[in-house]
Amino acid sequence: MSVVKGVASPLEKYDGSSLRILIVHTRWNPSVVDELVKGVVDTMTKEHSVKSENITIQTVSGSFELPFAAQRLIAASRLQATPNAAELFSTLGENTGPPPVNSQTFDAAICIGVLIKGSTMHFEYISEAVSNGIMRVGLDTGIPCIFGVLTCLTDEQALERSGLGVSEKKHNHGIDWGHCAVELAIKNRRWTVGEI
């Protein structure tokens, strides 16, 4: 068991009570993905006071769809949060109506999926595309976009990294992603107003 590997705790405990979080997760390998999502949500709500009503959860088919969905959902939330959203919405058709009162853009997005190597190179191509795509969404939108995709060679590796494994090394990586999302969302707010 490694004595080096792992992430150190942050220097402060971040209050997520005002944060708005987007979670996009896949429907591939659902037994593992669902456990990872639970780890993220439980960590944010129980350890950082993120309100459940401020967590938006959307699903896509597979990991390859994660970057597209995250980018489009961030864009849609920005449309809803714009000052003249009602006017913009009215131009979209008479049935759209005004945006929800509490609609605002997201403070962070978390993309969650599980890739498990098969017998072709499909795994390698998707892994590379998805990791680059998720990184690009964060850089292009300015909204922290957390890489919550397990890239596993075996089922056992996926089970271990979602806390469903049988060894003492098992750890739900969703916990780390929940902490990471809150920390970067708070820091991004501070950096955006010049607090460095």
Ligand SMILES: Nc1c(NC[C@H](O)[C@H](O)[C@H](O)CO)[nH]c(=O)[nH]c1=O
């Ligand atoms: N094999 C896995 C996939 N494959 C599906 C792709 O992600 C994508 O949905 C499809 O190519 C259509 O664009 N997805 C996973 O998330 N996990 C896998 O193990």
Ligand SMILES: CC(=O)[C@@H](O)COP(=O)(O)O
């Ligand atoms: C990650 C994948 O796309 C993989 O599970 C597909 O399996 P295969 O390479 O056997 O087609």
